[in-house]
Amino acid sequence: MSIPTQMSLVGFIASPPELHFTKAGDECCRMRVGIEQWRKEVDGSFTKLDPTFHDMVAFESTARETYARFRKGDSFVATGYVHEYEVDGRERSVIKEEFVARKIGHNVNKTDYSVQRGRHAAERSLSSVPQLPAVGLWSGAVVSEAPQVLCRSYTGCGSLLRVA
Template sequence: MAIHTQESFTGFIASDPQLSHTGKGEARFYARVGQEHYRKEPDGSFTELDTTFHDLVAYRATAERAHERFAKGDSFVAEGYTHPYEYERDGQTVQGEEFVAKKIGHDLARTSYEVDRSQRNTRTAEQEAPAAAASREAVRNDDPRRIRESAAPGPGL
């Protein structure tokens, strides 16, 4: 099966996050976000370029969680897509775009935090393939099968 990928966006929350609701009653998170840019120089150093600012939105449960967890200044990594749109300002049609975050979290390269695993979803363990569980059990028990299994190439290798 192919790896599923989407656009990603990294930056920092530049405004106070806002939570509102759409006409359908769905939660909508909005924040103005900044993205720093750098140019690598021939000598290996980096030159800081102008920071750009963009609109970031999220909907439904992601919006509610983002509003609870993010504050102005936080660094983030988001997965989603760029949504172009048009609006009118002073009688003129203006082109705009926003990043729609389907998933968003703090950038752990720039954020210190602790993980609370007390609410961990147990579905993953229940759906685990029996062969993978047996393989791990063999390693734990120092079973000779471990050598045969580790020598066999995995799918796609």
């Protein structure tokens, strides 16, 4: 069985993300992205070239999260596909393309961040578990102390990414 793969795009946000709505009322986030370009030289070294710039779009929940979490200059990794469309020009129609991001995240190689596990983990405080009377038998020995246990009420799953 082969590993399922998808097209990906690695770059940086070149313009502030803009949140729009489709005719059906769904969220649509549009932005310009830059892709770094490198040329391998004969001696094996690499020369950095000017970046290329492209349109990127995300829809629905990906649009909401992209708009909320990304700023101009952020490095990203996105999976999705290239969408080609035709635009009427003055003299003739022009074929344009945009990358449609199905999933997007910050590039871990270029972004300092910390992950907080669980939705809204930062808003929940640790609370003590009520202590029971500390008397019990275990293997013939009397246990007189129950360990102090801290727990966190856990009502959701997912993770919250906080970028520094």
